[in-house]
Amino acid sequence: MQSIRNVSKSFTLPIPRICIKFRGLSSAPEIRIYEVGPRDGLQNESKFVPTEHKIELINKLAAAGLKNIESASFVSPKWVKQMSDGSEVMKNLKRVPGVNYPVLIPNLKGYHIAKQCNIEEVAIFPAGSEGFSQKNLNCSVEEGLARFQEVAEQAVKDGLRVRGYISCIVGCPYDGPISPSVIAKITERLLAMGCYEVSLGDTIGVGTAGSVRRLLTEVLKVTTPDKLALHFHDTYGQGLSNLLAGLDFGIKTVDSSISGLGGCPYARGASGNLATEDLVYFLYGLGVNTHIDLVKLVEAGRFISNYLGKPTESKVNRALGDRFKDHKDIVRIAACDV
Numbered sequence: 001m002q003s004i005r006n007v008s009k010s011f012t013l014p015i016p017r018i019c020i021k022f023r024g025l026s027s028a029p030e031i032r033i034y035e036v037g038p039r040d041g042l043q044n045e046s047k048f049v050p051t052e053h054k055i056e057l058i059n060k061l062a063a064a065g066l067k068n069i070e071s072a073s074f075v076s077p078k079w080v081k082q083m084s085d086g087s088e089v090m091k092n093l094k095r096v097p098g099v100n101y102p103v104l105i106p107n108l109k110g111y112h113i114a115k116q117c118n119i120e121e122v123a124i125f126p127a128g129s130e131g132f133s134q135k136n137l138n139c140s141v142e143e144g145l146a147r148f149q150e151v152a153e154q155a156v157k158d159g160l161r162v163r164g165y166i167s168c169i170v171g172c173p174y175d176g177p178i179s180p181s182v183i184a185k186i187t188e189r190l191l192a193m194g195c196y197e198v199s200l201g202d203t204i205g206v207g208t209a210g211s212v213r214r215l216l217t218e219v220l221k222v223t224t225p226d227k228l229a230l231h232f233h234d235t236y237g238q239g240l241s242n243l244l245a246g247l248d249f250g251i252k253t254v255d256s257s258i259s260g261l262g263g264c265p266y267a268r269g270a271s272g273n274l275a276t277e278d279l280v281y282f283l284y285g286l287g288v289n290t291h292i293d294l295v296k297l298v299e300a301g302r303f304i305s306n307y308l309g310k311p312t313e314s315k316v317n318r319a320l321g322d323r324f325k326d327h328k329d330i331v332r333i334a335a336c337d338v
């Protein structure tokens with residue numbers, strides 16, 4: 001198969017012909033994709049995925065060209081059984097140089113377990129709402145922030161990178177709409193703890209381009225776009241339009257999940273994340289060379305969906321069927337060069 005670098009030489013991808021105009025940029029920006037499938041994608045699945053399958057999925061994602069793959073969480077196994085083999089996953093991974101394998105950490109106990117597994121980056125995850133914090137972490141937002149502060153301090157001391165998530169950035173299944181100013185304040189606190197970036201999570205996928213714009217207008221009063229990432233669940237089918245709204249503010253890191261898997265066991269009604277296949281296809285269509293091989297990505301999505309015995313949630317994966325065997329053909333379709 002022709003490498004993506006060669007493909008990008010032989011195909012001149014048009015700079016977006018559609019309405020998007022990246023603020024302050026004359027051409028399509030580099031976008032950093034942060035794959036969350038092996039963690040966010042699988043944590044909600046009731047069928048236990050054996051450790052070797054989790055590892056195979058992570059290896060396939062790395063082989064497709066993904067450079068940031070959130071691979072496990074070290075939460076209480078009493079709360080999320082699917083993630084109970086985090087140590088085995090992290091100890092047995094075949095690490096590809098240049099690939100980042102972060103893990104999700106709820107407290108110091110989880111941190112100390114994860115620390116035995118050769119980790120380089122941890123993610124902490126306070127909620128933007130009291131109701132969700134109680135259901136997801138069994139504590140208030142303030143108590144959660146105090147626990148995460150301890151984790152962040154220890155991780156920074158140990159020389160690890162720390163990423164922050166905020167859940168329920170626009171709406172909470174228990175408390176309803178969330179004020180953008182609340183999310184801006186938590187963003188500030190996470191950055192002050194040492195997070196290199198804060199991923200804004202629309203946990204239940206209720207956001208729209210309008211609410212995302214209102215949120216980012218407020219959050220960008222306290223930080224800059226390079227410190228933010230976008231994490232959209234696609235429950236209402238708004239993932240890509242929300243992303244477009246976010247890119248317009250200059251944000252360049254996007255979370256997604258292979259095959260559109262995902263959801264949180266403690267967020268009623270939450271469905272999967274924006275599918276990585278859909279995101280990558282969308283970005284190629286905008287002229288962004290993600291350096292990701294779409295054929296291998298689609299195969300990774302089918303591998304895990306087949307294992308789980310359910311159809312893929314990725315529209316691109318479904319649409320491609322078995323017709324396209326070559327990455328460059330798919331890129332050509334994304335660029336409307338057919």
Ligand SMILES: CC(C)(COP(=O)([O-])OP(=O)([O-])OC[C@H]1O[C@@H](n2cnc3c(N)ncnc32)[C@H](O)[C@@H]1OP(=O)([O-])[O-])[C@@H](O)C(=O)NCCC(=O)NCCSC(=O)C[C@@](C)(O)CC(=O)[O-]
Nearest residue numbers: 074075076079106109110125136137138165167201203264
């Ligand atoms: C935070 C806790 C632990 C509090 O849970 P708790 O029950 O209040 O804690 P506890 O300290 O009383 O501990 C209960 C038991 O769990 C053990 N325990 C305690 N901690 C750990 C640990 N780290 N690793 C292993 N074991 C642990 C602890 O030792 C004890 O065991 P026992 O004494 O009964 O035998 C729990 O609520 C929890 O694990 N919550 C995590 C839930 C979760 O994983 N949710 C999904 C991730 S969040 C998400 O998906 C949203 C995000 C990030 O993607 C963004 C978005 O989508 O918007």
